Structures are given as structure tokens and as C-alpha cells.
Amino acid sequence: MISLAGRDILHAWGKFVFTGFGLGLLIGVTLVMAGVYRGMVDDGKVLLDNSGADLWAVQKGTLGPYAESSSLNDDLYRPILAMPGVAAAANVTYLTMQVRKGEQDVRAMVVGIVPGDAWGTPGWPSHLVSGRQITRGHYEAVADLAAGFRLGDRIRIRRNLYTVVGLTRRMVSSNGDPMVFIPLKDAQEVQFLKDNDAIWQNRRRTEADPAFNRPGVPGLLDAVIASQSTNNYVNAVLVRLKQGAAADEVAASIRRWKRLTVYTRPQMEEILIGKLIATSAKQIGMFLVILAVVSAAIVAFIIYTLTMDKIREIAVLKLIGTRNRTIAAMILQQALALGVIGFVVGKITATFAAPLFPKYVLLMPQDSMAGFFAVLAICALASVIAIRLALKVDPAEAIGG
Amino acid sequence: MNDKGIRIEGMRKRYGSGDTAVDALKGVDMHVAPGEVVGLIGPSGSGKSTLLKCLGAVIDPTAGRMTLGGEVIYDEGWKVSDLRALRRDKIGFVFQAPYLIPFLDVTDNVALLPMLAGASNDEARARALELLTALDVQHRAGAMPSQLSGGEQQRVAIARGLVNRPPVILADEPTAPLDSQRAMAVVRILNDMAQKFETAIIVVTHDEKIIPTFKRIYHIRDGVTHEEAGEGREFA
Numbered sequence: 001m002i003s004l005a006g007r008d009i010l011h012a013w014g015k016f017v018f019t020g021f022g023l024g025l026l027i028g029v030t031l032v033m034a035g036v037y038r039g040m041v042d043d044g045k046v047l048l049d050n051s052g053a054d055l056w057a058v059q060k061g062t063l064g065p066y067a068e069s070s071s072l073n074d075d076l077y078r079p080i081l082a083m084p085g086v087a088a089a090a091n092v093t094y095l096t097m098q099v100r101k102g103e104q105d106v107r108a109m110v111v112g113i114v115p116g117d118a119w120g121t122p123g124w125p126s127h128l129v130s131g132r133q134i135t136r137g138h139y140e141a142v143a144d145l146a147a148g149f150r151l152g153d154r155i156r157i158r159r160n161l162y163t164v165v166g167l168t169r170r171m172v173s174s175n176g177d178p179m180v181f182i183p184l185k186d187a188q189e190v191q192f193l194k195d196n197d198a199i200w201q202n203r204r205r206t207e208a209d210p211a212f213n214r215p216g217v218p219g220l221l222d223a224v225i226a227s228q229s230t231n232n233y234v235n236a237v238l239v240r241l242k243q244g245a246a247a248d249e250v251a252a253s254i255r256r257w258k259r260l261t262v263y264t265r266p267q268m269e270e271i272l273i274g275k276l277i278a279t280s281a282k283q284i285g286m287f288l289v290i291l292a293v294v295s296a297a298i299v300a301f302i303i304y305t306l307t308m309d310k311i312r313e314i315a316v317l318k319l320i321g322t323r324n325r326t327i328a329a330m331i332l333q334q335a336l337a338l339g340v341i342g343f344v345v346g347k348i349t350a351t352f353a354a355p356l357f358p359k360y361v362l363l364m365p366q367d368s369m370a371g372f373f374a375v376l377a378i379c380a381l382a383s384v385i386a387i388r389l390a391l392k393v394d395p396a397e398a399i400g401g
Numbered sequence: 402m403n404d405k406g407i408r409i410e411g412m413r414k415r416y417g418s419g420d421t422a423v424d425a426l427k428g429v430d431m432h433v434a435p436g437e438v439v440g441l442i443g444p445s446g447s448g449k450s451t452l453l454k455c456l457g458a459v460i461d462p463t464a465g466r467m468t469l470g471g472e473v474i475y476d477e478g479w480k481v482s483d484l485r486a487l488r489r490d491k492i493g494f495v496f497q498a499p500y501l502i503p504f505l506d507v508t509d510n511v512a513l514l515p516m517l518a519g520a521s522n523d524e525a526r527a528r529a530l531e532l533l534t535a536l537d538v539q540h541r542a543g544a545m546p547s548q549l550s551g552g553e554q555q556r557v558a559i560a561r562g563l564v565n566r567p568p569v570i571l572a573d574e575p576t577a578p579l580d581s582q583r584a585m586a587v588v589r590i591l592n593d594m595a596q597k598f599e600t601a602i603i604v605v606t607h608d609e610k611i612i613p614t615f616k617r618i619y620h621i622r623d624g625v626t627h628e629e630a631g632e633g634r635e636f637a
Binding site for chain 2: 001002004007008010011012312313316317318319320321322323326394395396398399
């Protein structure tokens, strides 16, 4: 038996290809949307991977340092370092802000790390594509390539200029912003630093406060002012465990003895993916549903129109004895063929378009497979209306009068 | 009584019920022998199309009896369960317009019916080519319908009607869109094919040019047929 659907497609291939192309662009957008979601999840995981930590010690009762603000004294890492099972502990700060280079600025996550020569300190960029790690205590930076900086560039963060000494790749925040690593002390200053007028006004207020400017207590005012102009806080302590140490046990120990909140890797993933990007994921999910409905409506409309154009031929086919299932199969196969053409066009479009997006778009093979079967299912579903129309055609319509 | 070919007795068809009921056929009798071509003529609204649809097993008669090739297929109800297969295997259709399937070439338009009946593609195409040769359109076997002239399309449509060797062919205004010369050619072909394949052919027509060619004519008026001898004029 010849394929009626195949012959019809070959006969009107231009119509099918152009329609499939249009549908393909829609499918391409759908695949990219799925890729955006995957990219967000991957950004979150990359953030955790690149931190080099097994545990995150944060301010008690917070979801810091990524989902909520967290503030810890910067000397807390020392007692943590002394806890059983802890191999390394390092302070870290995170601050999302605009980093300027000349007249341009870039949205970036500025990460304050402990400089030094111990490669692999928690918080450090895990790899460099060029240059070196930060070795000086001030005014050096390592930047992600996505920030657009080059080695030797001078970038401004708040008041100070930093020299880019190293470049890394895929070091991004959970929002996909590129990271810029600077020395911890500088980062603490960046988080705290006020403008000169504000500093002057603050000193004046402190001097006017009799509680701080007591007669007969020399040095109190200077001490208070000094404490106001320094920042001894960090956002988290990143902890790396010794080999064989149980993360849950060490976390429980730190919680108990240091009165801090400590998250393990699975818990941090849950915070990042389950909480931080949950709303964005729902947003994208809604878009995917809408795109699926729109795709189904378009396929249904196209197949319905193609079927309407063949009403007389279908009546003749039924009159000369063609089975209903043969006619239904013809329409179904055409809808599926349209879906296959659309998917191929969509997949190619998504593959070439993904790198052009400013944020990371991760196209996963399993998403493509799921998308392919979803497209087939949608096309099959969309053909139902046309099939119902065809099955209702009276063979008597082929006989005039 | 020779029941070969097609025979109908007392066929009635009523549309609707009660006060609004319309009797489109009021007891039609008709017999067409194998190899015979008869004309069925009548004014608009006389019941021609209704009779054709009943004969074509497309609508259900209200009452009557019909035999096809000696087999009783309707007697106050259909005697065959699969009307689709009945239409495919026992009844050929030729329409006012050829209604060829536009996305199939000439051979496959004709071969489609045997394929639907279960014949292999090769066998179906061989049968199609045989008929296309008999109808002198074998040289257009690979062409698409849109590439054919009106006369060629109608010959392909006739080949499609004949390909399953049905005992009866119902031709609905087969010459309407053709000029005199082509119309006469189509009637000649129908007569030749009727004799060659022992097929009974009923031609519904308004075409004054071809009416004189029939040896027998059924006039239908107000749902009742009247048989009369035709001129049986030789083809021009």
C-alpha cells in the first residue's frame, strides 16, 4: 500500500517545509527556554562546585550566603579549622554590583577571597585560563571571561582600581553574573565603605553622643570611631573536609559548638535550586506550557486547513472504499511529519542560537529527546480535530446533485 | 429472470418523517444487464441523485430490493455488513468531474483501489497499466492529474472505476465538462468497456448530445422511473 501522507507531502513539499520551518522556530524558542532553565540550574551547581567547599558555615538562622545575607566575624574560621574532620576553612564575601572598566560597567559578583600561595584554598577560582591567582593583599583581581576583561585591565570597584591578573571560565553566580575575585580585605571594605561625607557626618554624631565622648575616659571616642570605620565581617566560612570525614557529622559538630548554621552540599543545592531559582523555574515552566499550547494550536490549525483543502478528495476516497483508519493515518502521519520537520529546524535553531544568549543556555540531549516526543505527542493530539472532520465527511458529497 | 448486472425493484426513499416527510423515490424498478449502458435522465429534483446514492450504497433506501451480479445486497435492509467493501469491490464510480487524487500520479490513482482491496503494489499497478492502455492513456501513466487534459482525466477516472472489475459502474454526468467530441469519445469508451468487461453501466446525464446514443433510457420524474427505448445512434 502506498503512503498517502508521504505522497501528499511530496506533492506539496514547499507548503510543508515552510510551515515546518515556522513551527521549527517556535520549537527552537521552546528548546532554548528549557536550556535557559538548565543553564540556571547549572549555574547554581557550578557556583557550589567552584567554591571548593564541602560545608558552608553562615550566620545562624539564615539561608546565606547566596540566598540570604549572612554576616559572621572574620575570626570564626580559626576555631572551625580546629574542628575534627576539617581540612581547610576560609572566609569569603559575596557582593553583586557593577564593576567599571573605563566608561563601561559590567554586572558581576565580586568575591572576596583570602589571597596567598596555597592553591586550592576554598573560595578560590578552581582553574585559570590565563594569568595567575591573586598573590598580593590588595588591588588584584581574577575575572571570569564572561565579564569581558583582559589581563592587565584596570577595573574600578567602588573607589579603588584593581589590576586583572588572571582569567577564569564558568565562574558565575546563580544569576549567571560573571565573578570577579578580589582580596578579602578589599572586599570587606567594598561591602562597608561609605562616602567621605557620610563618614564625616557619622564621626560628628558619635562625638556628639555623650555615651561615647565621656569626660575622663580618654581614648573611648577614638576606639569607637575606629571600630566604625572597619569591617570585621564576612558572609560565610567555606569548609573543606578531610578525606573520609562525614559531612553531616562535621556540620552537626560546628552547629553545636560554634552556634552557627552549617549547610552541606545537598542542602545548599536545595537552597539554590529549590528556593533561589524556584520562581524563575516556574516562570519558564509557564512559558513552556504556553509555547506548547501555541505550538499545538498552530499544528492543529495547519492540519485542519490542509484537511479542509482535501474534503472532496477524502469524500472520493471514502466513496471508493478507503477505510476510515487509512484516512486517519494519512492525517496523523502528516501532522507527525510536520512535527519532525519542525523539530529538526527547531533543534538546529536552538543549537546555533544558544551561544548568542548573554546568560548560559544549556541544551541537554535528554531535553531534546523529551522535546522530540512531546512534539510528536502534541502533533498527534493536534491532528485529532482534523481527523474528526475527515471522518465526518459523507462519501455522498462526491456524488453531485 | 436474469439478475446479473444490477436489478432494483420497488425502491423507495423517504427523507424526514411525519408532515415534513418527502418521498424522493416512490418505487423505482430498473434492470441493467452486464455489458449494457443505459441512460438515466430527468429534471432537477426528480430523484436522480437519490437513486444514484442508493445504488452506490451511500445512503440507505427506505424499502425495496436490489441485486448486484446475481447477489441480493438489499432487501428491506442491507444484506452485506461492509458497505465500504461493497463499494470498493462491486461498484465503480465515475463522477461529473474526474476527482482524481491530486497527489497521486495517474497509475497510482487507478492502482489505489486494488491496493485498498489487498492487492500487492506490483499487481495493482499492472492492472492499472492494463486499463490505462485499453483507454489509450498509458503514455501519461507517470503524469500527475494536473498535467492531464480534461478528456485524459476523465479516461483515467473511468479506468479507476473499472479497475476492480465491478459488475456495475455508476457514472454521474461524466460528459458534463467536455466538448461534444470528447463527450462522444467518453461514451464510446464506456460502451467499449461495458462490453469488454461485462459491466453494467448507468449514466446519469442531462447532456443532449449523448442521450441519442443510449439503446435504453430510464426517465425519472417525481421519484418514479419510466423505461423507454433509446435511439441507440452510432457514435459520430
